[in-house]
Amino acid sequence: MTFKAGIIGCGSIAKFRHAPEYKANPYVSDIVFYDRNPERAKSLADMFEGHAADTVEELLNDSSIMVISDCSSNESHHIFTAKALLSGKHVLCEKPIALTMEHANEVVEAQRKSGNKLMVDHNQRFTRAHQKAKEIIEKGDLGQVLTFKTTFGHQGPEHWGVNKSNSTWFFKKDRSGLGVAGDLGIHKIDLVHYLLGDEIEQVSAFQGALDKVDEDGEPIEVCDNIVCSLKTKQKRLGTASFSWTYYGEEDNSTILYCENGTMKIYHDPEHQIEVMTKDGEVIRYQLESIQTNDNQTNSGVIDAFVDCVRSDQEPIVTGTDALSSLKVTLGILKAAKSGSIVKI
CATH class of the missing domain: 3.40.50.720 (NAD(P)-binding Rossmann-like Domain)
Incomplete structure (x- = not known):
């Protein structure tokens, strides 16, 4: 059909x-x-x-x-x-x-x-590296994830948007709403929830419109950078950075520090996952290059969506998952604005 x-x-x-x-x-x-x-x-x-x-x-x-x-x-x-x-x-x-x-x-x-x-x-749930990373964590050889750091940044949506200019809707408060936090940050919040099988419950953050200007040369109305500290329900601690001003190259990396070693994801261009155990063993996985603004590949999202409709299965990312990630993202922006620690 x-x-x-x-x-x-x-x-x-x-x-x-x-x-x-x-x-x-x-x-x-x-x-x-x-x-x-x-x-x-x-x-x-x-x-x-x-x-x-x-x-x-x-x-x-x-x-x-x-x-x-x-x-x-x-x-x-x-x-x-x-x-x-x-x-x-x-x-x-x-x-x-x-x-x-x-x-x-x-x-x-x-x-x-x-x-x-x-x-x-x-x-981010659909990349082979993130799916493999979740599999490695669930296997248990590395033990529990204790701390983590993640980042997502590129040179900004004016280089990606349809009109390729500083008039992009991403820079408008009434249309973008959440700035880089809602564009890139929310992806990584969802990824942390997915990889750890856990949820972020406490946040603090700093944000700013550090460099981007609109079509009139004025600082944009939303944040172009945000840096945060995160604590999960299972007491893991992490940091996250989201940016529209990574002008040298895109960074979409995550590092998980576990009881028995460290896992680096999208940290090395040749090996999408690197595992370093505490006894010195190094295991590298060559899977696929991550999709970037400059390297468009099939994300697998549409195929997964069509498959869940055809087979009447639960979607890989549900509305409830999205609610959870939005709640954390709004908490991060509240923390940055108020200069306080926010409980989600």
Whole structure:
């Protein structure tokens, strides 16, 4: 059985990740695009041999569309995703699920009421290295994870966004909302929860708009850097850095310090995982290069989403998972703003 997919929002994330992965999936027969800028929708429809919808209602009311990717800007996720779920669609929502807990709960409630699938695109769970790292941790040879540090940074969304300029919506408070914390940081919060089988419960942080300016040359309205300290429910301690000003190269690395050794993930370009045991043994895994803004590869997200719909399985990243990561991210921003330790 094949079915149509719909995409709401036709920016870079739709163009470089969602659309090509739907196009390559054997169970997707056609893609229908909607964007508030009709030319963008038409452009992607032409590029991927799909169709453009004139209104979002046209897309939502099309009974032949079974799955929808919500690739709109952050402030609209809770609106489009909830509407799509209640219109009978299975939805893959870009992160963050929403900008507030109230709106995020509306989305989760729409999923519960509709009974349809909701997956949120926290794509770090899908890389082979992160999946292998979780497997190594669960095997137990390294013992418990005691402390960790993680980072995610690149040169900024103005180099990635559809208009390639400082006017990007990522720099606008009313549309981006959470700055680099909601763009990159929330991915790593979800990853820490996934790898450790644990949840962050206490945070402190510093943030700033250190370097980025908008189209008028003014400092941007949201943070371009944030550095935080984290404590989990199981008393693990960690640090995290998220940045839009890593101008030399992208950094997407994580280090886990365990009872019996250390695991480095995406720390070495040749070996995606390096394990150093406390008795001196070194084990290296060569798996795959991580997807970056400059190196677009199949993320596996669309295939996993389509598979969970076809087989009626629980999504790899649920709305509840996304709620948990959003709650921590909002706590980090609150801690940075107030200069205090925040309990999640």
